[in-house]
Amino acid sequence: MKIAILSRKRELYSTSRLVSAAKERGHKIRVIDPVQCYMNISVDNPQIHYKGENLSGFDAVIPRIGASVTFYGTAVVRQFEMMGVYCVNESIAISRSRDKLRSLQLLARKGIGLPVSGFAHSTQYTSDLIDMVGGAPLVVKLLQGTQGIGVVLAETHKAAESVIGAFRGMKANLLVQEFIKESAGTDIRCFVIGDRVIASIKRTAKPGEFRSNLHQGGSANVVKISPAERSTATRAAKIMGLKVAGVDILRSNNGPVVMEVNSSPGLEGIEKATGKDIANLVIDFIEKNARPEKTKSVRQKLNA
Ligand code: ADP
Ligand code: MG
Numbered sequence: 001m002k003i004a005i006l007s008r009k010r011e012l013y014s015t016s017r018l019v020s021a022a023k024e025r026g027h028k029i030r031v032i033d034p035v036q037c038y039m040n041i042s043v044d045n046p047q048i049h050y051k052g053e054n055l056s057g058f059d060a061v062i063p064r065i066g067a068s069v070t071f072y073g074t075a076v077v078r079q080f081e082m083m084g085v086y087c088v089n090e091s092i093a094i095s096r097s098r099d100k101l102r103s104l105q106l107l108a109r110k111g112i113g114l115p116v117s118g119f120a121h122s123t124q125y126t127s128d129l130i131d132m133v134g135g136a137p138l139v140v141k142l143l144q145g146t147q148g149i150g151v152v153l154a155e156t157h158k159a160a161e162s163v164i165g166a167f168r169g170m171k172a173n174l175l176v177q178e179f180i181k182e183s184a185g186t187d188i189r190c191f192v193i194g195d196r197v198i199a200s201i202k203r204t205a206k207p208g209e210f211r212s213n214l215h216q217g218g219s220a221n222v223v224k225i226s227p228a229e230r231s232t233a234t235r236a237a238k239i240m241g242l243k244v245a246g247v248d249i250l251r252s253n254n255g256p257v258v259m260e261v262n263s264s265p266g267l268e269g270i271e272k273a274t275g276k277d278i279a280n281l282v283i284d285f286i287e288k289n290a291r292p293e294k295t296k297s298v299r300q301k302l303n304a
Contacts, residue, residue: 001290002057003029003283004085006076007064013268014279018062021279025287034076035069046082060290061087062282063094064264067146070098086290088282089263093241097263100143100175103240110239112232113257115250116178119143122171126164127157133176136160139210143173148213153179179210180257183250187212187259188223190233190247191270191278193285197233197247200225201273214266220273232256243289244282 003022007015010031022029032055037048048055061080065073077091096102101119108114118133130136136157142150154160160176167174185205190197202223203212212218225233229249236258237245246265249256271278 001027001059001287003027003060003062003286004032004055004058004080005029005062005064006032006034006073008033008035008066008069012064014264014266015064017267017271017279018064018282021277021283025280025283027283034063034065034073037076037079039076039079046079048076048079048083058085059292060286061085062286063087063089063091065094066264067098070095084293086286086292086294088244088286089242094263097240097242097245097261100141100260101173103261104175106239107236107258107261110235112236112239113252113255115139115180115252115257115259118176119174120164120168120176121173122168126161126168129164129176130157130160134178137179137181139177139179140164140167141175141177142167143175147215148211151211153210180250180252182253185210185212186251188225188229188249188251188256189220189265189270190225190229190249191265192233192237192242192245192247193278193281194243194289195234195238197225197230198281199270199274199276199278200229200233201270203269214269220269222274226256229256232258236261243285 005015005018019029032050037050039048063077074091074095077087080087104114104117116133118129120129123129137155138160140152140154140163152163154163187203189201189203191199200223201220203218203220205212206217233247236247240261242263246262248259250259267278
């Protein structure tokens with residue numbers, strides 16, 4: 001097969017692992033920087049050009065769209081879909097997962113366990129907002145954040161009021177969430193491919209920190225997950241429409257709750273902790289599923 005991986009840099013761990021796994025299995029694979037692509041809007045003959053070349057003949061695309069280029073990156077994925085090329089994660093699913101509010105609303109509608117959450121833009125009624133989600137302690141998040149940046153624990157009502165006030169001053173959309181203290185600085189990352197969790201790790205925050213992000217100094221270990229956690233993770237990925245996903249779960253007293261669903265889950269932490277060849281499993285999935293014109297309905301998608 002001829003595979004394109006949409007990624008800004010071939011040196012990134014996940015990108016280079018996917019490239020070598022594809023080559024080992026006898027495929028041709030190219031790293032394409034999505035922001036260097038330019039496209040035509042055409043009914044009959046949609047094209048993507050890349051540094052002067054007309055890209056053609058691809059059987060599958062692996063999108064690894066960075067959060068900072070979501071808007072343009074998903075447009076490139078959508079163009080591949082219009083050209084009939086199989087995309088492991090479709091553009092609409094990537095866009096959904098990048099919007100925390102939209103994700104939580106979709107998951108809630110389908111009955112997935114979530115931390116009690118509220119969101120706001122510019123309300124002055126901070127105290128009522130805090131009470132609406134059950135009061136302090138609570139976690140306040142900037143909607144656009146990733147890697148733990150913009151996620152703050154407010155231990156008291158007063159602290160919550162001032163954090164929310166500060167975020168409001170920045171004119172930011174914010175999420176106010178019940179603090180799951182019983183998870184004690186840990187979360188579970190489930191790596192989903194298709195309808196299976198193929199690996200899972202427990203991430204533990206460094207001492208004195210509640211955020212378990214590896215970028216915030218957290219550490220990763222293999223973990224055995226429960227059947228409830230397994231089904232929560234696979235259902236969450238399916239609801240988002242993602243074939244490859246990293247589903248982050250907190251272990252709460254009321255069972256597993258989903259924190260977020262990532263459409264470009266990193267391979268480094270989870271491959272190193274579990275010793276599994278996840279890149280190889282992604283390519284295996286593509287071999288079994290890639291077909292031309294498999295995108296559900298481009299027209300429907302463009303209307304969504
Ligand atoms: P980001 O998208 O920046 O990674 P997250 O929502 O995943 O933001 O939050 C970062 C980390 O903070 C999580 O991995 C988790 O360890 C901790 N955390 C987030 N929300 C909660 C919560 N409601 N209760 C307890 N811990 C939380
Ligand atoms: Mg996270």
